[in-house]
Amino acid sequence: xxxxxxxxxxxxxxxxxxxxxxxxxxxxxxxxxxxxxxxxxxxxxxxxxxxxxxxxxxxxxxxxxxxxxxxxxxxxxxxxxxxxxxxxxxxxxxxxxxxxxxxxxxxxxxxxxxxxxxxxxxxxxxxxxxxxxxxxxxxxxxxxxxxxxxxxxxxxxxxxxxxxxxxxxxxxxxxxxxxxxxxxxxxxxxxxxxxxxxxxxxxxxxxxxxxxxxxxxxxxxxxxxxx
Amino acid sequence: xxxxxxxxxxxxxxxxxxxxxxxxxxxxxxxxxxxxxxxxxxxxxxxxxxxxxxxxxxxxxxxxxxxxxxxxxxxxxxxxxxxxxxxxxxxxxxxxxxxxxxxxxxxxxxxxxxxxxxxxxxxxxxxxxxxxxxxxxxxxxxxxxxxxxxxxxxxxxxxxxxxxxxxxxxxxxxxxxxxxxxxxxxxxxxxxxxxxxxxxxxxxxxxxxxxxxxxxxxxxxxxxxxxxxxxxxxxxxxx
Numbered sequence: 001x002x003x004x005x006x007x008x009x010x011x012x013x014x015x016x017x018x019x020x021x022x023x024x025x026x027x028x029x030x031x032x033x034x035x036x037x038x039x040x041x042x043x044x045x046x047x048x049x050x051x052x053x054x055x056x057x058x059x060x061x062x063x064x065x066x067x068x069x070x071x072x073x074x075x076x077x078x079x080x081x082x083x084x085x086x087x088x089x090x091x092x093x094x095x096x097x098x099x100x101x102x103x104x105x106x107x108x109x110x111x112x113x114x115x116x117x118x119x120x121x122x123x124x125x126x127x128x129x130x131x132x133x134x135x136x137x138x139x140x141x142x143x144x145x146x147x148x149x150x151x152x153x154x155x156x157x158x159x160x161x162x163x164x165x166x167x168x169x170x171x172x173x174x175x176x177x178x179x180x181x182x183x184x185x186x187x188x189x190x191x192x193x194x195x196x197x198x199x200x201x202x203x204x205x206x207x208x209x210x211x212x213x214x215x216x217x218x219x220x221x222x223x224x225x226x227x
Numbered sequence: 228x229x230x231x232x233x234x235x236x237x238x239x240x241x242x243x244x245x246x247x248x249x250x251x252x253x254x255x256x257x258x259x260x261x262x263x264x265x266x267x268x269x270x271x272x273x274x275x276x277x278x279x280x281x282x283x284x285x286x287x288x289x290x291x292x293x294x295x296x297x298x299x300x301x302x303x304x305x306x307x308x309x310x311x312x313x314x315x316x317x318x319x320x321x322x323x324x325x326x327x328x329x330x331x332x333x334x335x336x337x338x339x340x341x342x343x344x345x346x347x348x349x350x351x352x353x354x355x356x357x358x359x360x361x362x363x364x365x366x367x368x369x370x371x372x373x374x375x376x377x378x379x380x381x382x383x384x385x386x387x388x389x390x391x392x393x394x395x396x397x398x399x400x401x402x403x404x405x406x407x408x409x410x411x412x413x414x415x416x417x418x419x420x421x422x423x424x425x426x427x428x429x430x431x432x433x434x435x436x437x438x439x440x441x442x443x444x445x446x447x448x449x450x451x452x453x454x455x456x457x458x459x460x461x462x463x464x465x466x
Binding site: 079086 | 354355356357359360361362363364365366367368370374377378381
C-alpha cells in the first residue's frame with residue numbers, strides 16, 4: 001500500500017479568459033517533501049502554487065489534499081485549507097502593524113495563542129527561523145523594514161503557523177546574499193519540522209539546494225525533471 | 228490699524244474673562260458640530276466602506292451621486308433644509324427650524340458626503356496585495372473585511388478630521404437654518420459675521436481666535452494622520 005500523499009493532482013487545469021494557463025496530468029506531493037518549480041515567466045509556476053495554496057480553483061481535474069477531494073464545496077471553506085497550506089506569494093505585503101503583530105496575525109485568525117508568554121515564544125521562534133532577532137525586531141513598525149527584512153517577516157508569519165505545506169513563490173528575488181541565505185535556512189527548517197515545501201524560482205541552484213525534485217515548467221506544462 | 232489692535236486687545240480680554248456671550252457661541256458650535264459629526268460618522272463610515280469594498284450594480288452611479296453632493300453649494304443645502312423644516316415644509320411639524328438639531332441636519336448633509344467619499348477612497352486604495360496576503364494566511368470572508376477596515380483606519384480618521392474642519396467652519400447653513408439666535412443657535416462663524424457687520428470687532432476677533440485655534444488643532448491632527456496613513460505600499464515584500 002502506497003504512503004498517503006499530501007497533494008494529489010490528476011488532470012488539473014486552469015484557464016484564464018479561455019486560454020489554458022496550466023495543465024498537470026499527474027502530480028503527487030508527499031508530506032515533508034521538497035519540490036522545486038523552475039521555468040521562465042509565464043511558465044505556470046505561480047499558477048500551480050496558487051492552486052496548491054487554494055487561492056485558485058482548478059477549472060478541470062481532481063485535486064486531493066490530505067486525503068480529501070478539494071471540490072467546489074471544499075473551496076467555499078477555502079480558508080480552512082489555506083490554514084494548512086500557506087503561500088508566500090510574489091505579491092505578498094505586510095499589514096500596517098508592528099513586526100510582532102504581523103507574525104501574530106495568522107495565529108489570531110486561527111484562534112491560537114498570539115499574546116502572553118506562549119504567543120511571544122511562538123513569534124520569537126518564527127522570527128528566529130527567518131533569521132530575525134525578536135528583541136531587535138518585534139516592536140518595529142512595518143515601515144522601518146528594508147525589502148529583505150519585510151520579506152523575512154512575511155516568511156516568519158507563515159512559519160509561525162506550522163503549516164502542512166509551505167509554498168514560496170520567488171522567495172529570494174531582489175534579496176541580497178545574506179537575506180537569501182536566511183530564507184533558504186528557514187525553508188529547510190520548515191521541512192525539518194515536517195512541512196512539505198514547494199518553491200518556485202528562476203534560480204536553479206537555490207531550488208536544488210532546498211528541494212528533492214525540481215520540475216521544469218513551460219507554457220503551463222511540466223516538461224521534465226531537472227537533476 | 229488702531230481699531231484692529233484695540234479690537235485684538237479687547238478680544239483677548241473677553242477670552243480671559245470667559246465672556247458668557249462669546250462662550251455661548253463656542254458652546255453652540257461645539258454642540259452642533261458634535262451632533263452632526265456623530266451622525267455623519269455613524270452613517271458615513273459604513274456607507275463609505277460598503278461603497279469602496281463591495282462591487283454591486285449601481286456602484287458608479289452611487290459614487291457619482293456622492294461626488295455631486297460634495298460639490299453642492301452650502302447655501303443650496305441651507306435653502307433645502309430651510310424649506311423642509313419651515314412650518315409649511317414636509318418636516319415642519321417637528322419644529323426644528325432655528326434649533327441646534329435643525330442646524331445639525333443641514334451640517335450633516337454637508338459632512339456626510341465627505342465621510343462617505345473619503346472612506347470609500349481609503350478602502351479602494353488599500354494595498355491591492357492585501358487581499359491575497361490576508362487570504363493566504365487563512366482569513367475567511369469576514370476576517371478579510373475586518374483586515375481591510377483595519378488597514379484603512381488612518382485614512383478613515385482623516386476623513387473624520389476633514390469633515391470636522393468643514394462643519395465647524397460653515398457659516399451659510401448655520402445662518403439660514405439656525406437663524407443666528409443669541410444664546411441659542413449663534414455659532415462662532417455666524418457671530419463673527421454678525422459682529423463684524425455691526426462694527427463690533429472685539430467679539431469677532433475673539434471668536435476668530437478660537438476658530439483659528441480649532442483649525443490649527445484639526446490641521447495638526449490631519450497632518451499626523453496623513454503621516455500615519457501614508458506609504459501604503461511600504462514594507463511590501465513584492466519581489
